[in-house]
C-alpha cells in the first residue's frame with residue numbers, strides 16, 4: 001500500500017483542520033482501508049474562546065460523513081477535556097453518551113460526533129486515524145489472530161480484544177492503552193474491527209496507517225495469503241424470470257419493494273461456487289459495522305422463506321441476551337450467493353445495492369486471505385447482533401428519512417432521451433424509482449449519471465434487442481414494476497389516398513407492434529411486481545379526435561389504445577393495471593422548432609403565445625405536465641384504476 005500524500009495537493013488545505021480534511025480524504029480514496037462511511041479521524045486543536053481563554057477542541061468526524069468526500073464542516077468540534085473525562089465514568093448509557101457529546105459540541109448545526117469520539121479523545125496524540133483495513137482484518141480474523149498481530153507489530157501497536165464500539169470500548173482502552181503503551185507505540189489494533197494510527201502531524205499519522213497496513217499485507221504475502229484469485233468461471237445464461245422471482249420473494253419478506261442486482265463478476269461467481277462456500281460465507285461480516293447494510297450473512301441460494309426463518313431465530317436467540325428490549329428488523333436478505341447469479345445484492349435504493357456489493361467484494365477478499373492463513377474466524381453472532389441492533393447504528397439508517405413512494409421499484413421508459421419520455425424519467429426519479437431509459441438515440445446512455453438510472457440503446461422494432469435490454473434491466477435492478485410506453489413516431493402528413501405502404505407499416509411497427517413486444521417481454525415480470533405491475537400508455541388526442549392528414553398516425557394510436565384496453569381485460573387478474581394518457585399540443589419537445597411553431601401559429605392567424613394556449617383552459621401543456629400524470633398513474637392515487645383514458649390537453653372541444 002502506497003502513501004497518496006502529494007505536497008502540491010496538501011498545500012491547498014490550510015491549517016491543522018485543513019490537513020485533517022486532506023489526509024482523511026486520502027484514507028477514503030483507498031477502498032481497502034474504508035468503505036461507505038466506515039472509519040473515522042480526528043484532530044485536537046487549541047483554540048481561543050471569545051473571552052480570550054485557551055481551550056482544547058477535538059474535531060472528530062461527524063456521523064453521516066464519508067472520509068473520501070469530507071469537508072471541514074463534516075468534523076464536529078467537542079470540548080476535549082470534558083469528553084476525555086467521560087471515559088473514567090463507571091458506565092454511560094448510549095442515550096447519555098449521545099446527550100453528553102451533543103451538549104459539549106461547540107458549533108451549532110455541527111453533525112453528531114462519531115460514536116468513537118471518546119476513544120479519539122483519550123488517545124494523547126493530535127492526529128488520530130482509524131480504518132477497517134482489509135489486510136489487518138484478514139490477519140486478526142484468522143486462527144491465533146491476536147498472536148499474529150503481535151508478531152507483526154511487536155510493541156508498535158497496542159492490541160485490544162473485540163469489544164463493541166462506543167463507551168465500553170473507550171473505557172476499556174482508557175485503562176489498557178497506558179498499560180500497553182511503550183515509547184515505540186504508533187498505533188492500536190482492535191481485533192475483528194480495525195486499526196488506529198496516531199501522531200503529532202497529519203501526514204505522519206496518515207503515513208503510519210499506510211505503514212501499519214503494509215506490514216499486514218507483507219505478512220499475508222509471505223504466507224501466500226495475499227493473492228487469492230479464484231479459478232475462472234463460465235457465467236450461466238441469465239434467466240430473468242428467476243431473478244425477478246428472487247427479488248419478488250425478498251421484497252415480500254422485507255415488507256417493501258427492494259431492488260436486486262445480480263453480479264456474476266468472476267470473484268462473486270467464483271465465491272458463490274466455492275466448494276466450501278457454505279462454511280466460509282456464513283461466519284459473519286468482516287468488521288461489525290457492515291452488518292447494518294448486509295445483515296450478518298448472505299443467503300445461500302434462493303430460498304428466502306428459509307432465510308427469513310433463520311433470521312427470526314437469530315433475532316430471538318440474541319435479543320434475549322441483549323440489555324434492552326429490541327424490535328426485529330425485516331428478516332429479508334440483503335445478499336444472496338447463487339451459483340448462477342453470483343452475488344445478488346438487495347436494497348431500497350440503487351445506492352444501497354452498490355454499498356452492499358462493495359462491502360461484500362472486500363469481505364470476499366478478507367475471507368479468502370484469512371482462509372489462506374488457516375481459516376476465517378468471524379465474530380460470534382452475539383457481537384454482530386449487538387452492533388446490528390445498536391440504536392446508534394440504526395440511527396445512521398434512519399437519517400435517510402422516510403422512503404419516497406416508488407423506493408425499491410423499477411420503471412422502464414421508452415423513448416426516454418427527449419421530450420415527454422425524458423420528463424417521465426425525471427418524474428419517476430422524483431418519486432424514488434430506479435429507471436431504465438430505452439431509446440434509439442445513443443445519448444440515452446449518458447443522459448443521467450446516477451446509480452438509479454440505466455440508459456440502453458434499443459431499436460424497439462427488433463424483438464431480439466428488446467429481449468436483451470429487458471435482460472439487462474432485470475440483471476441490473478431486479479425486475480420491472482412500471483412501464484411507460486412513450487416511444488412513437490409522427491409520420492409526415494399525408495391524405496388517406498396517398499398513404500404509402502412503407503409509411504403505414506412504419507407507423508404500425510413503432511406505435512403499435514413495438515409496444516406489444518415490450519409488453520409481452522415484460523408481462524411475466526410485471527406479474528411479479530411487489531406492488532402490482534403498472535403500464536402507462538402515452539396516447540394522443542388523435543385517438544378521440546383524429547385530424548385530417550394524420551391517417552397513419554391516428555390509426556396506429558387508436559390501435560394501441562384498443563390493445564391497452566384488451567390488456568386491461570386480460571391482465572387484471574395478474575394485478576397489472578394499464579391506463580392511457582392523451583396529451584395534445586405539447587410544444588416543448590424536439591419535434592417543435594421555433595420556426596415550425598411560428599408557421600403553424602400564423603396558419604391559424606394566431607400569435608405563438610395564443611397558439612400554444614389554444615384550448616378551453618387557455619393554458620400551455622408541457623412535457624412535465626404529461627410526465628407528472630404518467631408517474632402519478634403508477635402511484636397509489638390510481639391504485640384502483642385500470643383501462644382509464646385521461647386527457648392532458650387543457651380541454652379540447654372535440655374531445656369534450
Ligand SMILES: [Zn+2]
Pocket residue numbers: 039130131132193194
Ligand atoms: Zn471502526
